[in-house]
Amino acid sequence: MDTRVQPKPHKVAPASLPQGDSCLLVIFGATGDLTHRKLVPALYDLACVGCTSRNFDVLGIGRTKLTDDAFRERLREGAANSKDAHNFTAEGWNDFAKRLRFLVGDASQPEFYPHLKAKMEEMQKNGASQNVLFYISTSASLAPPIVEGLGAAGLARNGQGWTRIILEKPFGRDLQSAHELNEIVSRVFDEPSVYRIDHYLGKETVQNIMMFRFGNSMFEPVWNRNYIEYIEITAAETLGVENRAAFYEETGALRDMVANHLLQLLTLTAMEPPVAFDADAVRGHKVEVLRAIALMSKDEVSRHTVRGQYGPGQIDGKAVPGYRQEKGVDPSSRTETYVAVEFHINNWRWAGVPFYVRAGKRLANQLTEIAVHFKRTPQALFSRSPKDVHHNVITMRIQPNEGIAVSFGAKQPGPQMRAIRVNMDFSYRDAFGGETPTAYETLLLDAMRGDATLFTRRDEVEAEWRIITPIEEAWAELPPPQFPNYAAGSEGPEAADGLIQYDRHRWRRLAQNGSDEDQ
Ligand code: BG6
Numbered sequence: 001m002d003t004r005v006q007p008k009p010h011k012v013a014p015a016s017l018p019q020g021d022s023c024l025l026v027i028f029g030a031t032g033d034l035t036h037r038k039l040v041p042a043l044y045d046l047a048c049v050g051c052t053s054r055n056f057d058v059l060g061i062g063r064t065k066l067t068d069d070a071f072r073e074r075l076r077e078g079a080a081n082s083k084d085a086h087n088f089t090a091e092g093w094n095d096f097a098k099r100l101r102f103l104v105g106d107a108s109q110p111e112f113y114p115h116l117k118a119k120m121e122e123m124q125k126n127g128a129s130q131n132v133l134f135y136i137s138t139s140a141s142l143a144p145p146i147v148e149g150l151g152a153a154g155l156a157r158n159g160q161g162w163t164r165i166i167l168e169k170p171f172g173r174d175l176q177s178a179h180e181l182n183e184i185v186s187r188v189f190d191e192p193s194v195y196r197i198d199h200y201l202g203k204e205t206v207q208n209i210m211m212f213r214f215g216n217s218m219f220e221p222v223w224n225r226n227y228i229e230y231i232e233i234t235a236a237e238t239l240g241v242e243n244r245a246a247f248y249e250e251t252g253a254l255r256d257m258v259a260n261h262l263l264q265l266l267t268l269t270a271m272e273p274p275v276a277f278d279a280d281a282v283r284g285h286k287v288e289v290l291r292a293i294a295l296m297s298k299d300e301v302s303r304h305t306v307r308g309q310y311g312p313g314q315i316d317g318k319a320v321p322g323y324r325q326e327k328g329v330d331p332s333s334r335t336e337t338y339v340a341v342e343f344h345i346n347n348w349r350w351a352g353v354p355f356y357v358r359a360g361k362r363l364a365n366q367l368t369e370i371a372v373h374f375k376r377t378p379q380a381l382f383s384r385s386p387k388d389v390h391h392n393v394i395t396m397r398i399q400p401n402e403g404i405a406v407s408f409g410a411k412q413p414g415p416q417m418r419a420i421r422v423n424m425d426f427s428y429r430d431a432f433g434g435e436t437p438t439a440y441e442t443l444l445l446d447a448m449r450g451d452a453t454l455f456t457r458r459d460e461v462e463a464e465w466r467i468i469t470p471i472e473e474a475w476a477e478l479p480p481p482q483f484p485n486y487a488a489g490s491e492g493p494e495a496a497d498g499l500i501q502y503d504r505h506r507w508r509r510l511a512q513n514g515s516d517e518d519q
Contacts, residue, residue, distance in 0.1 A: 020046070020448025021162070022055035022129035024120065028107050028146055029137035030060025030071070033243075034168065036078035038199075039137065041085035042440035047096050048087040051445055057128045059119065060102045071102035084438045107138065108145045113153035120155070130161030133447055137168045139247070144184050151188035166195040166447055169260055170251065171456075174472065175465040182458050195447045196461055200261040201454040202439030202446075204428070205398045209268040209370070210277075212396065212404065219394070220273070222374070224349045229391065229504070232356045232371040233265050235398075236363040236510050238315050240488070241337070245328030253339040254307075257359035259468040263290065264456075265398070266355055269370055270345055279452040283460055290463035292347040301474035306495045307481050308338030310362040313488030320362065320488045334480050337361045340496040341471070354505070358496060362488040364511040368398040371508055382409070382419045387504075390421045402428040402436075 025043075027035055046052045060071055076093055079085040103119050105112040124130060134150065136143050147165070150156045157163060167185070172178025185194055200206050213220055222228070235257055241248045248256065267286040274281035296304060311322040324331050338360030345355065374392040383389045390409045397403050404426045409419035428436065437445075446454055456464075485493040491510050500506065 017049060017051055018445065018449060019050065020052050020056070020445050021131050021450070022053040023131040023133050023448055024057050024059065024123060024128045025133045025135060026059045026061065026116075026120070027135045027137060028061050028142070029139075029168075030102065031062035031064045031066070031074070032137060034137045035060065036075060037082060038084065038438075038440045039135070039444070040075045041079045041082035042438055042444055044079050044085050044093065044096050045087055045438070046441055046445055047099070048092055051441075052448070053129070055127070055129050056099060057123060058100045059123065060100065061105055061107060061116070062102070063104065063106055065104045066102050068100065068102050072097040072100050075100065084440070086435050107149065108142055110145075110149055110152060113149040113155065116149075117153050117155055130158060132158060132161065132163045134163075134165040135168075136166065140170050140173070143167060143181060147185050147188050156188045162193070162450070163189075164193045164195060164447060164450070165189050166197055166443075166455075168197055170255060171196055171260075171461050172465060173251075173255060175462060175469045178461055178465045182462065186458070191458055192452065194458070195443075195452055195455040196457075197443055198260045198264050198456050199439040199443065200264050200398075201456075202441075202443040203398060204436045204442075205396065205402045206265065206268065207442075207454070208404075209265070209396060210282075213269075214273050223372075225351055225353050227374055228353055229373050229375045230354045230356065230502075231269060231373065232508060233262055233269070233358075233369075234371075234508070234510070235262055235359040235368045236365055236492075237361050238363060238366045238489075240310070240320065240362050241323065241326055241329070243327075245326055248337075249329060249333060249335050252335045253337055253359050253361070254341075254468060254471060258339055258341060258357060259464050260456075262357050262359055263464050263467065265370055266343065266357065269372070270350055270355070272349070277453065279455075279457075282453050283457045287457070287460050287463050289345060289347075290460065290467065292345045292350075293467050294344045294346050295467065295470050296474065297470075298474040298477060301471050302478055304342040304499065305471055305475075306338075306340040306493055306499050307336040307475065308340075308360060308486045308493035308496070309333070309335065309481075309483035310337050310360075310486055310488045311484030313362065313490060315362065315489045322484050322488065323362075324484065334483060336483075338363070338486060338492050338496075340492070340499050342499055343467075354500075354502075356500065356505070356507070358492065358507070360486075360492050364489055364491055366400060367510055369508075370396045370398070372396075373505070376504075382411075382417050390419060391504075 027039065029035060043052065043058065076097065079093060080088055101123065103116065105115055136146055138146065172181050213223060267289040270289045271285040272288065274285050309323050312325065313320060323329055323337050324333055340356065340358040343355040343357060372394040376389045376391045380389050393407045395405045406424045407421055410422045412418045412420045443454060485495065496507065
């Protein structure tokens with residue numbers, strides 16, 4: 001019988017909120033930034049609203065020697081300062097913290113795993129659940145030894161409960177390394193037990209792309225090449241590399257953002273309607289989109305991609321250093337902090353519709369959005385020339401200011417028949433209030449419930465790298481760009497405008513919150 005003091009749920013979970021199965025969550029990389037900033041605030045919130053089972057425990061693993069209390073204290077600070085822990089109170093934390101334990105150890109060494117096994121068994125003897133969820137939140141190089149260590153110690157399968165594993169990105173750094181990692185993982189875990197996380201899929205606004213498209217009847221009939229001229233997907237950040245220079249120097253914007261988050265936004269925007277909202281149907285259709293994306297030759301890479309790196313500039317009126325001056329960055333670094341790519345999807349629905357995708361750090365504004373630009377009317381009834389005809393745009397604002405806007409032409413009041421552009425705007429905040437679950441809350445709860453719909457499947461990850469790897473390879477052979485080529489706080493490199501060959505297509509202005517009123 002479980003005799004431990006049970007933390008009290010602080011808010012009654014709305015009846016519609018599901019609860020995770022009982023489980024023991026084992027986090028590798030528990031002293032790292034992600035655990036501190038994202039995972040624990042999310043778990044704390046889930047516990048507060050009653051979404052974690054009463055029989056839920058966390059075992060953190062790290063190389064720093066810490067007592068359970070010291071571990072809890074570190075995490076407390078992260079949760080207290082995080083805007084993700086919506087319900088933080090000292091009392092709530094004290095209840096939650098009883099669930100946290102720490103085990104020091106070097107997870108790269110096989111000798112560590114018998115200790116881990118003994119610790120887990122001890123916790124389970126004292127009431128912890130037999131269901132085990134491993135979370136690999138370490139640097140990419142540690143994932144293979146951890147998976148192998150778990151396999152060798154017999155921890156990957158458990159006759160008395162379920163065992164699952166969550167793998168954080170980066171999932172490899174090219175097609176070959178992703179494939180090798182997948183092979184290692186599949187020797188130890190069954191694919192249905194593997195949860196590859198892309199936190200963008202946990203965002204409410206990202207899930208809403210499917211709801212918008214497939215939960216309404218009016219958009220889908222026009223969602224194709226007959227009506228849509230082009231699609232823009234933007235993830236602009238004002239932040240720089242912060243304290244992640246070592247990781248970022250090795251990674252760059254293409255691998256960090258496009259290879260996963262932005263390709264996921266693209267697949268959700270472009271996929272066919274699934275027959276059901278379940279993991280296999282949804283992921284199967286997403287993979288089909290990825291398979292239909294045209295791979296680029298070296299020549300196409302030089303025409304359809306732009307790399308950038310920020311120099312010194314200003315963000316919110318404050319001077320900030322260039323990338324090469326950031327702590328831990330090579331002063332002659334060639335790592336890109338900005339990337340723009342024109343993708344084409346070779347299928348019936350999308351042939352001829354360019355998908356312009358861009359991501360960058362230290363840009364003029366923080367803005368993640370998908371803008372779907374419709375074709376202009378065939379006749380310029382209310383304008384002087386066809387060039388002046390406004391086109392309709394549906395903008396899905398992923399963050400911030402989450403919502404969806406539809407722009408259209410309306411008659412300007414007055415004696416003349418003149419069209420001006422207006423917006424119908426849906427805002428999450430106005431419709432549902434401020435607090436929505438964070439991406440990590442959604443995904444952790446899904447993993448505890450065994451729902452893999454919002455996680456990436458093995459073939460999906462490999463299909464993403466199949467598109468990205470030829471770009472990386474071509475860049476390695478092409479003459480290096482002149483970096484830095486954009487100022488911090490700007491719209492990005494000028495060359496990104498040159499990427500677009502059609503007169504009527506243009507990037508939306510970041511400085512104007514993505515507006516395209518100047519078009
Ligand atoms: C991470 C990237 O996956 O996503 C970061 O490694 C990036 O470089 C972050 O800043 C962006 O996430 P979000 O949720 O803030 O858009």
